[in-house]
Amino acid sequence: MKHQKEVIYGLYDDEEILLRAVKKAQADHIEIMDVFTPFPVHGLDKAMGLEESRLHIAGFAYGLTGTLTAFLFMTWVFTRDWPIIFGGKPYWSVPSFIPITFEVTVLFAAIGMVVSFFTVCGMAPGRVNPTLDDRITDDKFCIAFNAAGAEEEERDRLRSFLSGTGASEVNMKTI
Amino acid sequence: MDQFVFDAKKRWVLGGGMILGLLCLIITFFVDDQFHTRFWTNYLHNSVFFTGIAFISLFIIAAFTTALAGWSTLIKRIWEAYSLFMIPGLILMLVIVAGVWGHWHHLYHWADTAAVKEDQVLFGKSGFLNKYWYTFGTLIIVGAWIYFAMQIRKTSVAEDSNGPGEDFSYHRRIRTLSVIFLPIAGFSSAAMIWQWVMSLDAHWYSTLFAWYSAASWFLAAMALTILTVIYLKSQGYLPKVTADHLHDLGKYLFGISVFWTYLWFSQYMLIWYANVGEETIYFRERLDNYKPLFFLNLIINFVLPFFVLLRNDTKRKIGTMVFVSVAVFLGHWLDFFLMIKPGARITAMEAAAHHAGEAAHHVEHATPFAIGFSFPGILELGTMIGFLCLFLYIVFTRLTQASLTPKNDPYLEESLHHEVV
Numbered sequence: 058m059k060h061q062k063e064v065i066y067g068l069y070d071d072e073e074i075l076l077r078a079v080k081k082a083q084a085d086h087i088e089i090m091d092v093f094t095p096f097p098v099h100g101l102d103k104a105m106g107l108e109e110s111r112l113h114i115a116g117f118a119y120g121l122t123g124t125l126t127a128f129l130f131m132t133w134v135f136t137r138d139w140p141i142i143f144g145g146k147p148y149w150s151v152p153s154f155i156p157i158t159f160e161v162t163v164l165f166a167a168i169g170m171v172v173s174f175f176t177v178c179g180m181a182p183g184r185v186n187p188t189l190d191d192r193i194t195d196d197k198f199c200i201a202f203n204a205a206g207a208e209e210e211e212r213d214r215l216r217s218f219l220s221g222t223g224a225s226e227v228n229m230k231t232i
Numbered sequence: 233m234d235q236f237v238f239d240a241k242k243r244w245v246l247g248g249g250m251i252l253g254l255l256c257l258i259i260t261f262f263v264d265d266q267f268h269t270r271f272w273t274n275y276l277h278n279s280v281f282f283t284g285i286a287f288i289s290l291f292i293i294a295a296f297t298t299a300l301a302g303w304s305t306l307i308k309r310i311w312e313a314y315s316l317f318m319i320p321g322l323i324l325m326l327v328i329v330a331g332v333w334g335h336w337h338h339l340y341h342w343a344d345t346a347a348v349k350e351d352q353v354l355f356g357k358s359g360f361l362n363k364y365w366y367t368f369g370t371l372i373i374v375g376a377w378i379y380f381a382m383q384i385r386k387t388s389v390a391e392d393s394n395g396p397g398e399d400f401s402y403h404r405r406i407r408t409l410s411v412i413f414l415p416i417a418g419f420s421s422a423a424m425i426w427q428w429v430m431s432l433d434a435h436w437y438s439t440l441f442a443w444y445s446a447a448s449w450f451l452a453a454m455a456l457t458i459l460t461v462i463y464l465k466s467q468g469y470l471p472k473v474t475a476d477h478l479h480d481l482g483k484y485l486f487g488i489s490v491f492w493t494y495l496w497f498s499q500y501m502l503i504w505y506a507n508v509g510e511e512t513i514y515f516r517e518r519l520d521n522y523k524p525l526f527f528l529n530l531i532i533n534f535v536l537p538f539f540v541l542l543r544n545d546t547k548r549k550i551g552t553m554v555f556v557s558v559a560v561f562l563g564h565w566l567d568f569f570l571m572i573k574p575g576a577r578i579t580a581m582e583a584a585a586h587h588a589g590e591a592a593h594h595v596e597h598a599t600p601f602a603i604g605f606s607f608p609g610i611l612e613l614g615t616m617i618g619f620l621c622l623f624l625y626i627v628f629t630r631l632t633q634a635s636l637t638p639k640n641d642p643y644l645e646e647s648l649h650h651e652v653v
Contacts, residue, residue, distance in 0.1 A: 100649050109544075117542070144505065152501045 061170065062205035063231050065215045066189050069198040072098045075198040078222035079104045085197070087218060093189065093199040111179075116170045123165025127158040153188030187232040204229065234639075236469060236631040243644075246621040246628070253550055253618005254610045260534045260604070263430060263611075266587075269580040270604045272337040274612055276328055278619035279388045281429050281565060283321030284449035285456060285623070287314070289314035290381045291417050294410035302479055302646030306473050308638055310460050312388060313630035314395070314453065315381040317623055322374045329370050332363045338583045339576050341434040347586075361431050369427050371574050373420045388641075389634045403642050413606070420651065421446055429568070432575035434513045440499040447492040447570065450566045451533070454485050455561040460627070469636055475548040476622045476652045482547030485560060493534040517574045521599045522606055525570050532563035565616060567607070573605050 069075040077100060082089055084107065092105060131154045140148045153168060164229070191198045202215045212229070219227045261271040290312040296304050331337045339352065341347060342361035348354045354361070384406055411544035422442030430441045458481050463468050503511045520527050539554050546552040577599060603609035608616075638644060 102653070112546075144507065146505075152497075152504050155497065155501070 058222055061231055062203060063188060063229060064201050065204045065212060065219070065227070065229045066199050066201040067219030067226075068190060068192065068199050068220075068226040069223060070197070070225050072101075074223040075098060075200065077089070078103055078200060078224070079221075081222055082218070085218070087202070090201045090203040093193040093201065095194055095198075096195060098198075112170060112174060112228075115173050116166050116216035118167035119169030119173075120162045122169075124158055124161040126165070128154060133155065189230055189232070190228070200224070234635040234637050236464075237630045237635055238628045242628060243625075248627045249617050249621030251618075253621065254599050256618060258616030260611045260615070263582065265584070267338040267432040267580050267583060267598075269338065269576060270611075271276075272328075272331070272339050273576045274604075274615045275324075276339060276428070277370050277568055278616055279321065279324040279328065280572075281323060281449075281452065281568050282623045283318060283443075285375055285453040286315050286317035286321050286381075287417070287421060287448040288453045290318070290377060290413070290448065292419075294380075294413045294417065294448075295385060295508075295619070296373055297407050298414060303641035303650040305638060305641050305647035306462055306470065306477060306644040306650075307457070307481075308388070308459055308489065308641070309631065309634060309636050310464075312385045312634075313521075313627045314457075316385060317626050318374060318378045318381055318629050319624055320622070322370070322378060325370050325374065328428075329363075329367050332366055338580050340431055341582070342431060343581045343594055344583065347582075348431065357434065361427075361434060362562060366427050369420075369424055373424055376416065377413075377418070378415075380409055384409050384413075386456055388638060392635055392638060394640075395581045402640070402644050422549055429548070429571050432572055432573075432579070434551075434579070435510065436575075438503070438511070438514070440495055443493070444495040444499055445568070447488060447495055448567050450488050451485065451492060451560055452564040454481065454488065455557040455564075457481060457484065458557040459561070462550055462554060463637070472648055473635070474650070476637075477647075478550070478553060479544075479547045480650075481653045482541055482553055482556075485556065486541035486547070489534060489537040489541075489560065493530070494539075496530070496534075517578070518570060519600070521601070522570060523573060525541075525566060525607060529563065529567055529570055532559055536560075536563075566590050569608055569612070574599070577605050 067078075069078065072094065073090070075094070079089065079101065081093060083104065089105065092101065094101070095182065105114060117173065131220075133151060135148050135150075142148070143150075143153070155232065188194075189199060189201060200219065202219075204212050216227050248518060257271065257275065260274055261268055263271045293311050293315065323364050327338075328339070332340065332343050335343075338344070340361075342358065343363060348358050362438075383503070387409070391397065396402060424440045425445050429445060430437060458478070461470065461473060461481070465473060492615075500515060503515060505643070536559055540546055540552060542554050547558075574592045581599070599605070600608075604612060
């Protein structure tokens with residue numbers, strides 16, 4: 058049995074209203090579990106006080122791995138393992154390695170970042186992640202609070218915060 | 233502070249720089265060889281470089297307007313001022329044109345009538361590489377660019393005083409001009425680069441050359457824009473320009489640096505791989521006799537901006553941006569140095585041998601190390617400072633003639649609220 062929790066969430070119609078609500082929650086020291094939007098909202102990361110993603114640092118490392126893999130592999134093949142003369146060029150002809158090195162760098166960086174991102178988010182083929190509401194992938198903007206183990210009084214406070222900041226719907230769901 | 237003040241102190245500093253440049257040019261003229269090759273190549277190098285920056289600034293305005301870019305509106309006046317340097321730029325280039333007619337210089341091998349007669353390759357190219365086309369191109373094509381620059385500027389300034397107009401008529405007019413200008417700029421800039429720069433190596437050609445040197449102009453213009461924006465901000469102007477605008481300018485510096493490297497490498501690798509003597513001669517000469525510059529060019533224009541600007545935060549800090557912009561600006565000045573000097577030097581050596589009575593094809597292509605050719609010397613640096621000061625003098629004069637903020641531009645509001653992250 059998976060770990061389950063109760064979530065109180067509000068659906069907003071517009072990203073501006075959502076952004077104002079997030080800022081108000083921060084000012085009121087209400088801890089937001091997560092915010093779901095159908096598209097990136099400018100200034101949301103800053104308003105939520107999120108740290109900068111470290112994904113791009115991983116991406117740089119994957120890219121560098123790709124660069125070295127391709128370059129060293131070709132160097133090994135053409136100088137040690139199976140030297141062939143192409144077009145009268147030397148065995149170790151760096152300019153002709155560069156396009157492939159570049160491609161492999163991009164390939165490693167791209168695949169590495171996708172796999173890292175999926176791993177961090179707990180996504181994998183065949184795995185179904187619970188969604189609070191299907192409409193948050195379409196036209197609704199959602200703020201979710203963790204209500205696990207909270208008193209009824211506390212839950213009412215969260216609900217009134219959501220409706221008070223302009224949420225068009227307030228629901229509770231166990232996921 | 234919307235009104236830029238070009239005060240006496242700035243005028244004196246820039247005027248002093250211009251005098252320094254003029255002095256350097258005069259000294260170069262007198263310490264030179266019989267054809268004054270160093271003087272004329274320095275003159276051509278800086279004229280082409282700064283005229284190109286002016287041209288590419290107009291291209292930037294046109295491209296951004298056509299793409300409905302809003303973020304750049306706050307700094308659009310800087311590019312407008314840059315683009316109007318094409319008027320003095322045309323005058324600078326006309327001196328070279330007059331030199332072709334009057335045989336004042338031996339920059340271009342194709343301008344030598346006797347050489348063209350006995351040279352199959354030059355004869356075959358003489359339909360395009362001749363003084364008529366050179367004059368026509370410089371006068372008519374640069375003239376057309378100036379027409380668009382002045383029209384766009386005029387409309388933009390009129391929008392300031394008259395309001396956005398009915399259905400944003402002023403902005404629509406700028407957009408129409410931009411859309412007409414873009415294809416003209418694409419084709420005609422290539423023709424001008426072939427005439428001005430590539431034909432210095434008259435026997436050689438590369439179909440990539442125009443793109444590659446236009447990318448060089450673009451980076452020099454972008455680096456200079458960043459430096460101007462930072463300078464104006466340090467003087468208290470452009471208060472609404474934030475780190476977010478700087479970030480986007482930095483992205484252009486980063487992205488086009490990679491694009492430039494891509495073109496540089498594509499040109500190099502295809503010629504290296506095909507290994508056709510007529511083509512490899514270009515890189516042979518540069519690798520044999522210009523090795524330090526050849527690799528410095530790649531380091532300063534690719535490795536440095538790539539690794540410094542790869543991170544998000546370096547594009548938002550003034551210190552790193554000034555450092556990279558100065559390096560890239562000088563780097564692309566060196567890039568043009570490397571495009572211009574070797575070809576012109578060989579032409580001059582062959583002409584000298586010809587004058588001395590030897591057959592031109594017996595000339596050895598061994599070009600010994602010489603300051604001013606193999607590597608820029610103090611005189612080259614001084615000349616560049618002189619041209620830069622002239623450029624900035626014209627730009628600052630133009631900046632005083634209109635408000636620094638385009639008040640009624642429909643995209644101004646978007647630019648004011650520009651946010652990158």
